[in-house]
Amino acid sequence: MEPTMAEASKGRIPYLLSLPALLLFAALLVTPLVMTAILSFQNYDLTTGVIDGVTLGNYRDALSDPYYHTIFLRTIGIALATTVLCVLIGAPEAYVLSRMQPPWRSIFLIVSISPLLISVVVRTLGWALLFGRNGVINQVLGALGLGTGPIPLLYTVHGIVIALVHVSVPFMVISVWASLQRLDPKVARAALSLGASEATVFRRIILPQIIPGILSGSLIVFALAASAFATPAIIGGRQLKVVATATYDEFLGTLNWPLGAAIAIVLLVVNAAIMLTYNNLLERRYARTTR
Template structure:
């Protein structure tokens, strides 16, 4: 009996956190899922009864196909660029000596101290036809006209990279803190070059950090609303802005809920598949 009561201690200790988690996350998701199966009428709004018409509209309409493909493409591009920038940057930061390491780490993570809306509005000012970038390019004579960056996929990706790259750096930085410097020095003493050390010793050990950072960045980019809404505008829709339009534009809450649930399933499927593939590669590479 004593052993049985002791085995329940972790459960009772974690129960308040589980209830809090269920109240703030699970309950709203269940409510959205239930709403997505309801019918919609222009006169009365959401009505009772179960129907699959909202999912049929979402999965069968080419308009939503283009939106989902655009969203996934933007998220993948953002993730790849963040990995290419964040991993080397975290590595170089880890090799700096105090106090420069702390100073540059704070500077790198400082965008997290500013609201994402403020940062995105700053990019909108830079990307405009009369923005700083186009004015500089025009003054240098590098272009005969304004370079289209606002309301483009490229502009959205650049702004999302600025928003998400600190999360990649944090993830890789945490993995680098577990790196044993003696192994690197041993490789150097045996004549290994910097490239060989990075590929054969450092990269396998920071792959978990790159994996976790990629998952965080992909989830943030795929579900981002403020940045695509401001930089992409009304013409360049992603799933988050399409869901917003259904909820507050046409007031078709069931269809908006169905779009949100499909996005959740797509994100979870891609992230789990990516996780399994990279873990297998990492296990093979570590051997």
């Protein structure tokens, strides 16, 4: 039976309601990405800049040069380390917060997400002051007699990871917290009354239900860490480059916009591939667990 005109018009209502958001999304995100992709295929001359013509040379340079291989591997490694640490810190933190009683729960939740209230540049500059050879951390360690000299934290990969974890943990806490709010506390209490231990309740009941929150938080953290610019630029300095700072240098340093656009598109594709693969693997495992 064919749908009536009233049913057809009713079925179009969700699309019509979402049209303004789709247009805004296309104007602010899709259009710049398309323009960047077009720019990445253009030629470049050292004397005249961007010139007419289509070439794959920019992608060949980005994918074949060992210099960019090192930068991409460093960026992915930093993003993975940041994501793992955020899961190990943020998921238990959200669980502990969910077990607190008012008003302490609200107070500590605000404290946990308070880094989001401060500019990322200000937070990173604060870490730079802490990480310096004469910074607070090395001064405290020296006063306690720990170590034979200043610990190198500034201009190092682990310094970047520490600063990115501080920036990204609130996103993990919020994601896991949202999953915990959908849990029925009666189920856990019933399991405890039947003789299950706290560890068993967490492993068999709570953890499978918060995996979607951990998954979404991990994707957010990985995307933010892989594309971060301010934190690696300040903590890593000019020598320890990641993809975002390398792209910035190509655009505003050498003025090779096509190569910078190609590097940005490669980072986007690599991020999307890693995130989709991670998403599919965890969703399959979650489906097997719940089944």
